Amino acid sequence: MADRPTWLVLTVAVLASAWASGVLAAIFATAASAIVGFLLVETPFRDMDHLVHAAGFATISIGIVLLTNRLSHWRRAAHVHEIDAGEHSRKAHETAEELALLIDGATALAIYMLDEAGRVAIWNKGAERIKGWKEEDVLGQSASVFYPHDDVAKGKPDADLDRARTEGRFREESWRLRKNGSEFLADVTITPLYDEDGRLRGFGKVVRDITDEKAADRAIETREAQLNSILATVPDAMVVIDAEGTMLSFSHAAQKMFGYTESEVLGRNVSMLMPSPDREAHDGYIARYLQTGEARIIGSTRRVMGCRKDGTLVPHELAIGEATGAGERVFTGFMRDLTEKEATAAHLKELQAELIHVSRVSAMGAMASTLAHELNQPITAVVNYVQMAHVLLEDPDAETVAEVREALADAASESLRAGQIVRRLRDFVARGEVQKRVEDLPKLIEEACSLGLVGLKEHGIQTRNAIDPAASPVLCDRVQIEQVLVNLIRNAAEAMAESPVRELTIATALEGPSMVRVTIADTGPGLDQEVAAQLFQAFLSTKTEGMGLGLSICRTIVEAHGGKIWVDTPADGGTRFHFTLMHIAPEDRDAG
Structure with missing residues (x-):
């Protein structure tokens, strides 16, 4: 076999291996063909032609391997590119689907796109729900169908797009139309959309129905205004x-x-x-x-x-x-x-004190003749004793001097008696501040009786005291409680003026753990139930001359002392007035 055809056949074998199986097969075929080529020649290293053909074979085979390697690389790169392109396409498709789901899932928002001419290009489910148009009905239509007729006439649809293009973003609250012709208040945002080259591709619009929201806001504002109006008044x-x-x-x-x-x-x-x-x-x-x-x-x-x-x-x-x-x-x-209330209360208290004082003076005025008679007795006695002493001193001896001394002592006693009556009268009618002190109740009753009982014995009125020593002392204003006692004693005396039995009883007793009850009882005709129920009201009197203030003032005084006053009629006749005062127990005084 000649050399040249041999190396040619071997070259074809290398090429076939590279085409069929790739670079590794081509390298293996090159090495195997070189060995075979040298084995088929008897003197491979002595024949120059043979070496030239072998060199040509080697050069071509290496070229085939290198070319095969490059082609293999290009094939792999093309395959990878094809895979990447497919992956990108898949991801882009998935992203588009997710975006479509996201847009359609925003059912509270109408999200749609207009082309550069203002026609609807994309339409989501939210837009369909809010505006009423289905996608197939609205695609390609001008956005002016969503505006009220007055706004369309004014050119507002195109003006809004121009503002969005100029300002980069446009937002407003205005009225829009639904498919059925009804209007709703919308929050509208328009954004121009540009491609990578800066060319306008259209407009994105987001519309939100705020009709109910604004109505709720107005209702809240109205309620707040009403509340503020109420609070202001x-x-x-x-x-x-x-x-x-x-x-x-x-x-x-x-x-x-x-x-x-x-x-x-x-x-x-x-x-x-x-x-x-x-x-x-x-x-x-x-x-x-x-x-x-x-x-x-x-x-x-x-x-x-x-x-x-x-x-x-x-x-x-x-x-x-x-x-x-x-x-x-x-x-x-x-x-x-409380400024006005407390000022009024203070003024009322002053008026009340004045009324109580006037009542005491009035009571003494009503008793003036009796008091004058009561004072006349000791004064007359003083005059008689002094005159007698004057006579006895005309011819004094030891016996007459002793008689004069006795007469002067009696005169001094009667003078002190008159002075006590005047002092008590003066203290009773004096006007002073209310001063609550711890007072001995029996002594207080005794002093009140010295005024209230003046002249009663002459009218056949007998008095009886039933004083409980344990029901003392009490916390009170002495003058005001004396006023209550004098008023009740005089009322009892007047009630018995026509009674065959005239007995006045003053009694005290403990009333519960912290109060003392004082009772003024008479043997008069008693009270009717209707009169008794209204007896302590102002300007109600059973007397023809009375003003009806005495018992009302008594109630005011007693209640100001933390007590109460009431009246009852015993089964055997007569009337009993009761009132209570705060009892000061021994431990309370020790604590004080």
Whole structure:
């Protein structure tokens, strides 16, 4: 076999191996063909032609291997590219599907796209739900179909797109149309969409129906306006604070009460409305409550003092409520200004004291003739004793001097008696401040009887005392309780004026653990039930000359002492008046 055809055949074998099996097969075929080529020649290294053909074979075979390797690389790269392209295509498809699901899933929003001419290009389920058009009905239509006719006439659809293109993004709240012709208030956002080259591709639109939301907002605003109107007319001040004591709300009445405007106090600590020491301690009160939950004022009402802007104090009733909203505690304080109420009460107390004083003076005026007779007796006796002493001293001796001394002693005694009557009368009608003290009840009754019983014995009235020593002392204003006793004693005496038996009984007894009952009983004709039920009302009298104030004043005095007064009619006749006073037990006095 000649050399050249041999190496040619071997070259074809290498090429076939490279084509069929790739680079490794081509390398193996090259090596095997070289060995075979040298074995088939008897003197391979001596024949120059043979070496040239072998070199040509080697060169071509190496070229085939290198070319096969490059082709294999290109084939793999093409395959990888094809795989990547398929993966990118799949991912792009999945992304498009997910985006479509996301857009369609936003059923509360109408999300759609317009082309550069303003025609609908993409339409989601939310748009279909809100506007009423199906996708196949609206694609390709102008967006002007969504605008009210007046806006279309004004060119608003194109103007909105121009604004979006100019400003980069356009948002507004305006009215839009549904397919059925009804209008709804919409929150509209328009965004221009550009490709990588900056060319306008269209517009993205997001529309949200806010009709119900705005209606709810208007309802809330209306309720807030109504509430503010109510709070502005409520006379009680209202202040709302947070858990730090910072004021969040300050009503019109609070502004009037404290003298601050709302802007002056909002954001500041509520302690500015308090005098010392509450001002310094208030934050501690809140901190203790938040830590322990122990409510000392929340849920109750108490009288406290506030501090106005001008530094003056304002007494008021304070009630505090607690609420929790959005995880935060707020406290609302309702304050009722007591300035006028307390001033009125003080004035009323002055008038009441004046009325009680006038009543005492009036009572003494009614008893004037009796008191004059009572004073006339000791004064007449004094005159008689002095005249007798004067006669005896005309011719004095030891016996007459002794008689003069006795007469002068009797005159002095009668003078002291008259002085006691005048002193008690003066003390009784004197006007002074109400002073409650611990008083001995039997002695107080004795002094009251010295005025109230004046002249009663001459009318055949017998008195009987049933005094319980244990029912003493009592806490009272001596003059005012004497006034009650004198009034009841004189009323009892007048009630018995026509009675065959005229007996006046004054009794005391313990009434429960802390009170003493005083009873004034007579043997008069008694009281009708209807009269008894109204007896302590002002201007109601059973006397033709009476003003009907005596028993009303008695009730006022007794109730001011923490007691009560009442009347009953025993089965055997007569009338009994009872009133109670606060008993001071021995341990109470020791504690005091």
